[in-house]
Every structure is written in C-alpha cells, then in structure tokens.
Amino acid sequence: MMSPIEHIxxxxxxxxxxxxxxxxxxxLRRAGTAPEARVAFGGNIVFEPLxxxxxxxxxxxxxxxxxxxxxxNQHLQEIIDPTSALHRFDPNFLFLHTELDxxxxxxxxxxxxxxxxxxxxxxxxxxxxESVVNEALEKTHASVLLTNFVAPDRYDxxxxxxxxxxxxxxxxxxxxxxxxxxxxxxxxVQIVDLxxxxxxxxxxxxxxxxxxxxxxxxxxxxxxPILANELTRHVSVSLGRIHKCLVVDLDNTLWHGVLGEEGxxxxxxxxxxxxxEAHLDLQRRILAIKRRGVLIAVCSKNNREDVExxxxxxxxxxxxxxxFVCLELGWEMKHEGLQRIAANLNIGTDSLVFLDxxxxxxxxxxxxxxxxxxxxxxxxxxxxxMCLDRFHGLERTVITSEDLAKTRQYKENEVRHSAxxxxxxxxxxxxxxxxxxxxxxxxxxLLARAxxxxxxxxxxxxxxxxxxxxxxxxxxxxETSTVLLIRATDRFGELGWIGxxxxxxxxxxTARIDNFVLSCRAMxxxxxxxxxxxxxxxxxxxxxxxxxxxxxLPTAKNAPVCELYEQHGFLATGTDVHGGKLYQLPRExxxxxxxxxxxxKNADTNDLGDETPLNxxxxxxxxxxxxx
Numbered sequence: 001m002m003s004p005i006e007h008i009x010x011x012x013x014x015x016x017x018x019x020x021x022x023x024x025x026x027x028l029r030r031a032g033t034a035p036e037a038r039v040a041f042g043g044n045i046v047f048e049p050l051x052x053x054x055x056x057x058x059x060x061x062x063x064x065x066x067x068x069x070x071x072x073n074q075h076l077q078e079i080i081d082p083t084s085a086l087h088r089f090d091p092n093f094l095f096l097h098t099e100l101d102x103x104x105x106x107x108x109x110x111x112x113x114x115x116x117x118x119x120x121x122x123x124x125x126x127x128x129x130e131s132v133v134n135e136a137l138e139k140t141h142a143s144v145l146l147t148n149f150v151a152p153d154r155y156d157x158x159x160x161x162x163x164x165x166x167x168x169x170x171x172x173x174x175x176x177x178x179x180x181x182x183x184x185x186x187x188x189v190q191i192v193d194l195x196x197x198x199x200x201x202x203x204x205x206x207x208x209x210x211x212x213x214x215x216x217x218x219x220x221x222x223x224x225p226i227l228a229n230e231l232t233r234h235v236s237v238s239l240g241r242i243h244k245c246l247v248v249d250l251d252n253t254l255w256h257g258v259l260g261e262e263g264x265x266x267x268x269x270x271x272x273x274x275x276x277e278a279h280l281d282l283q284r285r286i287l288a289i290k291r292r293g294v295l296i297a298v299c300s301k302n303n304r305e306d307v308e309x310x311x312x313x314x315x316x317x318x319x320x321x322x323x324f325v326c327l328e329l330g331w332e333m334k335h336e337g338l339q340r341i342a343a344n345l346n347i348g349t350d351s352l353v354f355l356d357x358x359x360x361x362x363x364x365x366x367x368x369x370x371x372x373x374x375x376x377x378x379x380x381x382x383x384x385x386m387c388l389d390r391f392h393g394l395e396r397t398v399i400t401s402e403d404l405a406k407t408r409q410y411k412e413n414e415v416r417h418s419a420x421x422x423x424x425x426x427x428x429x430x431x432x433x434x435x436x437x438x439x440x441x442x443x444x445x446l447l448a449r450a451x452x453x454x455x456x457x458x459x460x461x462x463x464x465x466x467x468x469x470x471x472x473x474x475x476x477x478x479e480t481s482t483v484l485l486i487r488a489t490d491r492f493g494e495l496g497w498i499g500x501x502x503x504x505x506x507x508x509x510t511a512r513i514d515n516f517v518l519s520c521r522a523m524x525x526x527x528x529x530x531x532x533x534x535x536x537x538x539x540x541x542x543x544x545x546x547x548x549x550x551x552x553l554p555t556a557k558n559a560p561v562c563e564l565y566e567q568h569g570f571l572a573t574g575t576d577v578h579g580g581k582l583y584q585l586p587r588e589x590x591x592x593x594x595x596x597x598x599x600x601k602n603a604d605t606n607d608l609g610d611e612t613p614l615n616x617x618x619x620x621x622x623x624x625x626x627x628x
Contacts, residue, residue, distance in 0.1 A: 004031050009062040013232075014225055016056060021225075025052035028059055035066035037235050040091035040142065042075025044102050046216045047095075053228035061236050061392070072216060079135045087140070092468055093235055094142040095192070096132065099218060100149050103128060115166035122175050125149075130182060137188055141470040145234050146183065147194040148176045153203065187448045187469045190234050190397055194227075201226050233392045240455025240466045243373060243393040244351040245325070246289055247341060250300040250307065252357040253377050254286075254319065255279050259302055264310045269317060274381065281385035283318045289388065290323055292396045293403020295345065295410060297326035299337040299354070304329045325410045334361055335368040345410060346520040348458055348557055353393060398448040402496045412493045413521050419492075430525055431597040433490040437527055438601045439534050442483040446497070447472045450483050453500040453517050458557040460518040460528070462550070462564065463580070467502070467515075480507050481514075486531055488522055498522040499531060503538070510584075511539045513550040523560070526595040532568045533592045534600060536585070546587045553580035568593050 004027045016024065037058060041047040051067035058065040068089040070078050075096065078086035104121055129146070136144050151172035155161035161169055176195065183189040198206040201223050208220040219227065251258045256275045257267035268276040269283070290296045296319075300307070307329055311321045321327075326344055328337035334356075342349045350371035356362055357377035365374050375391060377384055388394065396403065416433070423429035442450050447469060454467045467475075475481045486499030498521060502514035513535065518528055539545040550565050552558075566572065569591040570583035 003033060004028050005033055005059050005062060005064050008056075008059045011060050013057040013060040013229065018221060021056045022049065022052055024056045024059065028055050028064070033064040035064050036239060037063055037065040037093060038068070038089060038091045039065060039093040039095060039231070039235065040068040040070065040086055040089055041095050041097075042070045042078065042086070043095075043097035044073040044099055044216075045097060045212075045218050046072055047097075048217070049221070050219070050224050050227060053224045054231050057225070057228045057232040058235060061232060061241065063232075063236060063239065063241070065235075076132050076135065079132070079139050082139070091140065091142045092470065093145055093238070094136055094140060095145045095147075095231060096136070097147045097194075098129065098149075100125065101152075115164075118166045118168075118171040122171065122178065125175060126178055126182065129179065133183070133189060137186070141468075141474060142188075143238055143468060143470050144189045145192050145231060146179075146189055147192045148179055150195050150198055150203070153207075185445070187398060187444070187451075188473060190238075192230060192234065197226050197230055198223070229390075233395055234397065236392050237395045237397050238468060241393060242396070242456060243294070243353045244347050244456060245295040245297055245341065245345060246286065246353045246355065246388075246394060247297045247299045247338060248286060248354075249356040249358070249361070249377075250298060250302055253279075253355060254283055254317075255310075256381065259306050259310055264306070264313045267310070269314065271316070278381040278384050280316075280318070282387070285385055285388055287318045287323065289394050290407065291404070292394070292399055293406045294394050294396075295325045295406060296323060297328070297341050297345075298324050299328040299334050299341060301331055301334070302329050323407065325407050333364070333368075335365055338365065338369060338372060344414075346459075346523070351458075353391065355388070398452075400449045400452065400497075402449055402452070405494065405496060409494065409496055409521060412495075416490075416492050427597070433492070433525065433597070435488060435490045435525060435527070435598045436601065437530050437598055438487040439531065440485055440487075440602070442472070442476060442485045442500075444473070444476065446485050447476060447483065449497045450485055450500045453497070453519065454515065457517040457519060458555070459520050459560050460523055461515070461555075461558050462513070462517070462561060463515045463553040464555050464558065465502075465515040472502075475502055475504070475514075478504075480505055482506065484531075484535075486518075486527070488527060495519075495522055499527065501531065501535065503535065506539065506543050506545065509544060510547045510549060511543065511545040513548070516550075526598055528564065529568065529593040529595040530598045530600050533595070534602065536590060536592065540587050540590055548585040550583040550585075551576070551580050552583070553578060 004024065008024060039051070039054060041051060047069045051069055055065045055067055068086065068091065070086055078084040081087070104124060133144055133146060136142060149172060151169055155168045157164060157167060161167035180191060183191065206219055206223040208217065211217040248254060255267040255269035256279055259267055269279045270276050271280065286296060304327070308321065311317065326341045328341055330337070338352055338354060339349060342352060349369055353373045353375065354365055355375045355377065359376060362374045362376050365372055373391070373393060375387055378387055420429050423432065450472055451467060451469050454465065472483055475483050481502070481504045484501040484503065485497050487497050488495040498519040499517060501516045504512045504514050516531070536548065539548050550570055552562060552565060554562060565583040569589060570585045571589070573582045573584050575581055
C-alpha cells in the first residue's frame with residue numbers, strides 16, 4: 001500500500017482545492033513519515049494554515065515534512081531558550097516573517113516628512129531583524145528563510161509621496177535593499193521575496209485585513225498556495241532536489257515552425273510579431289537558466305547543417321550554438337538522444353529536464369525514462385516564456401563561480417576525452433594532463449560550493465549524505481572536524497572545485513570520513529587517490545588518530561565507488577543496519593597509493609605535492625601504480 005507521499009508525489013499542488021489541501025495535510029501527519037524537511041515558523045503573526053499548505057506542496061515534490069508554529073510574537077524568546085519547543089523540534093529551516101507596522105506602530109503616525117525620520121526607522125528595523133537572525137544562526141542549525149517588507153497600500157502624502165526627500169515608497173525600497181546587502185554573503189540566510197509574490201497575486205487579494213484584525217493572520221487563503229510554492233522552492237533546492245541539465249527541442253520550442261520544411265527564414269523568432277517575440281523571450285529565459293550554472297543541451301529531429309545555418313543567420317537570437325554543451329541532432333527516438341547526452345556528460349538521466357512542444361514525445365520520454373522531468377511547451381505562445389517558471393529543479397539558492405564556468409568546464413572535458421585517443425597507455429595520458437590539485441579546509445565563503453557538491457553528486461558519493469549549509473557550518477566551526485574542498489587544474493584549464501570531504505573526530509583515537517564526493521568530471525584520473533593520501537596524512541601525522549573509519553552506503557547510482565576503500569588499503573569490518581559497508585584503516589597498516597602524475601598542494605600549509613606523503617615518495621609502505 002502506497003504512503004500518502006508516494007500517492008501524491010508528482011501531482012500539481014495548484015490543482016488541489018482548499019479542502020483537499022487540508023485533508024492531505026492531515027493524512028500526511030497521521031502517516032508519521034520521517035521528515036526530510038523540518039520547517040519552523042516564527043514572527044509577529046499567526047501562520048495557520050500556511051504550514052498545512054507547505055506540507056502538501058512539499059509532499060507533491062516527494063518531500064516528507066514536519067512543521068512547527070511558535071506562539072504569536074514568541075520567536076525570539078523560543079530561539080534564545082534552549083529548552084523551548086522550537087529547539088525540541090530542531091528545525092532545519094526557520095521561516096521568519098515580520099509585519100513592519102506591528103513592530104514600529106508609530107513610525108507612520110509620527111512622521112514629519114523628513115528623511116531623517118525614516119532613516120531612524122530603518123535603523124531600528126534592521127537592528128531588530130539582524131538580532132533575531134543572528135540569534136537563529138547561532139542557536140539553531142536551521143537555514144533562515146526571511147521575508148522582505150511589502151510597501152504599504154497607500155501613502156500618507158498620497159500622490160505627492162514621491163516628491164518627499166525620502167517618502168514611504170522609497171523607504172520600503174531602501175529597507176529591502178539594506179536587508180539584501182546585510183545578508184547577501186550569509187549562506188544560511190535566504191530572502192523570500194514576499195514583495196514579488198504579493199505583486200503577482202495582487203496586493204489587495206493577498207491581504208486579508210479582517211483576519212488580521214481578528215486573529216493576526218495577514219494573508220487571504222487564496223494567497224497561501226503561492227507562498228507555499230515559493231517556500232517549497234527554497235526548501236527543495238536547499239535539500240539538493242536540483243537538476244543539472246536542461247535539454248530542449250528546437251522546432252516550435254526555440255522558434256515557431258519546422259526548420260526542415262520552412263527554412264531558416266520561414267520559422268519565426270525575433271521581433272516583429274507576437275509569436276516570434278514569445279519564442280525570443282523563451283530563449284532569454286533559457287539563457288538565464290544557463291547563467292545559474294545549469295547545463296543546456298539540444299535533442300531535436302533535425303539536420304545538423306540546417307541547425308548550424310539557422311543559428312548563423314539569426315544573430316538576434318539570445319542563444320548561440322556554443323551555449324549548448326551537447327547537440328543530439330538526427331532522426332532517432334528522442335529517449336535515445338537523452339541517454340547519449342547523459343552518457344556524454346557523465347551524469348545520471350535523472351539529472352535531465354526535457355522541454356518539448358510535442359505531447360507524444362513527452363509521453364514517450366515519460367514511459368521510457370520516467371526519471372526524466374518533462375515540461376510541455378504550452379500551445380498558447382503567450383504562455384511559452386513562463387513554462388519553466390514553476391519548475392523548481394532549475395533554481396539555485398547560491399550561484400558560485402563554479403556555476404558560471406560550468407559550460408566551459410564541460411567543453412574542456414570533451415577536449416580531454418578527445419586527447420585521450422592519442423595515447424595507447426593510460427598512464428602516459430594521465431602524466432600528459434599535468435594535473436594540479438589543491439586541498440584546503442573550507443572557509444565560510446566556500447561552504448556554499450561544498451553544499452552544492454554534496455547535494456548534486458551521485459556517482460562518486462560514498463554515503464549520499466546531503467548536508468545542509470547549517471550542518472556544514474556546524475562542522476566548520478567544530479575544532480574536532482573539518483570540511484575539505486578540492487580544486488583541480490590541468491593543461492586544458494580549470495576543473496574548479498570538484499570534490500569535498502567531511503572529516504570528524506580528528507583529535508580522537510578514532511577519526512572518521514563522514515562522506516566523500518567527487519564530481520563526475522574528475523573521475524578516472526587518480527584524483528581520488530591523491531585526496532585519500534592527504535586524508536591519511538592529515539589523520540595519522542598531524543593528530544593523535546590511531547584508526548581511520550569510513551563507510552560506503554550503496555545506492556542505485558554510486559556503484560562506481562563500491563570498492564574505493566578496499567583499493568586504498570582500508571579493511572572491511574562489517575555492515576551497518578542500513579546495509580552500508582564499514583571500513584577502518586589502523587595506523588600500523590598505513591599505506592599510500594601512488595599517483596605521482598598529480599601534484600598536490602595543501603593550501604592551508606602551502607605544502608606542495610612533492611613533499612613526502614602527498615605524492616607517495618615516502619619510506620612508508622606504498623600501494624604502487626602500474627607505472628614503474
């Protein structure tokens with residue numbers, strides 16, 4: 001018998017009526033499924049029934065959730081008190097909302113139209129929010145979802161508000177801008193753009209003044225699915241429910257018409273008519289998604305020459321051929337093209353999102369590759385640019401420099417693979433790459449990239465532990481633990497930050513590798529050996545560790561690393577209750593794996609790879625390579 005989560009997963013939550021949403025929430029709570037997301041609500045309002053909507057929306061995404069609503073305006077006290085119900089709930093997400101007029105009730109009544117008055121109010125408001133958020137970051141493990149401030153319905157100076165030195169409208173803008181600047185570099189804080197959501201729904205429709213006066217519930221129930229969807233977007237992306245590659249069709253998707261029949265001047269895209277402009281706008285949306293670090297590829301039934309001519313003759317199109325990391329053009333079935341794209345990129349097919357205008361093609365993919373998310377282009381051209389907006393898996397809560405370089409890195413990988421064919425011997429090829437690896441303890445600024453790696457990596461992921469930013473921050477500040485980040489370069493260019501490791505109990509007799517991930521772009525070249533050599537050196541020569549423990553928890557995707565620890569000298573000691581294989585490496589059995597085609601630098605001590613243990617030129621026992 002299916003659980004409520006399994007039953008509802010994949011359903012559009014916006015298709016649920018109010019009564020269906022509440023009934024689903026009750027069923028989910030009765031089922032008692034262990035929650036993946038624990039979301040607490042705090043602020044100077046009453047949140048019910050928003051938590052029920054959030055639980056239903058998350059369930060439609062396959063995420064079991066539990067929620068907790070604190071007492072009215074009791075959130076700061078509960079955050080500070082370690083014995084409070086909030087701390088017993090132990091949220092991994094804390095949604096904070098503050099009604100501005102309830103915090104500074106006399107701000108408008110007392111105002112004299114001067115800029116100084118509003119600046120004082122802004123300072124008070126930011127100080128209050130900052131104190132609450134800082135307490136939450138210090139006292140809980142949660143990521144904070146913080147709403148911004150909605151401008152008032154009306155201005156006391158009415159039409160003349162904009163003529164004031166600092167009017168009410170400008171005050172709202174500056175307050176939100178200051179809020180963004182304050183928390184922009186704090187990875188555990190995410191701004192929930194309530195202003196945008198209420199503008200989309202309609203400010204008057206979103207507010208329920210009667211309920212607010214009666215019960216301090218600020219929003220009309222018709223607005224709650226909109227807000228729950230936005231919170232679901234934040235939560236699901238933070239939990240690693242993201243996709244790596246958007247695959248698009250061409251005909252009637254990137255442009256209107258069939259290229260093979262109508263030619264490059266017959267299809268419609270660009271300015272001049274509504275349909276052409278809609279497709280131009282859709283291309284802009286896809287290009288924006290690429291800038292987030294999502295790979296984009298093409299799978300289309302077309303001749304390559306026609307497609308190349310189309311892009312060459314239409315420089316006004318935002319998308320260019322070199323924006324696509326992969327082109328699958330031909331007349332084979334599209335599910336075969338998607339499989340080749342995943343294989344070429346060395347990612348799982350469940351990392352793909354497929355955009356097509358043909359319902360038959362969409363249905364075929366759903367039947368042949370149910371793990372692929374499919375999005376059908378709407379028939380109405382006006383709706384086409386927005387067809388990707390409701391899909392959460394292409395979002396990112398933080399965009400790193402790695403994301404901006406993603407397409408280039410994958411294209412450089414293609415050049416590496418092409419160069420491999422020129423070497424009969426794998427070792428000669430590995431030496432030719434001139435690989436340099438940098439290993440360093442993660443700084444607060446790098447934790448976002450570490451979290452991305454743990455969230456997105458599936459094949460080289462020893463336990464599939466998906467850490468939140470809060471959990472990684474906890475490791476980073478723990479003197480007995482560390483998060484290691486690994487960066488690599490070679491003669492073809494930057495691979496970027498391609499690996500992460502969580503090490504625990506480094507000052508104890510038994511240390512532990514909590515998890516170890518490596519990007520698929522870096523597999524198969526010995527980088528994992530260099531990393532494990534470094535871990536061994538860190539544990540056995542720089543601490544009191546006598547035994548290094550590790551675990552491999554098999555999943556449907558990480559079979560490529562099922563024997564990693566055996567290959568690097570660890571001894572299997574049994575299995576755990578989850579079927580994971582347990583390992584340990586005693587100090588007396590210490591051995592390093594030869595990988596001297598890689599130069600390693602420990603960025604924390606400036607030790608270079610030709611120092612004794614790191615590149616294996618050591619009197620300690622070695623597991624030697626095939627090259628002598």
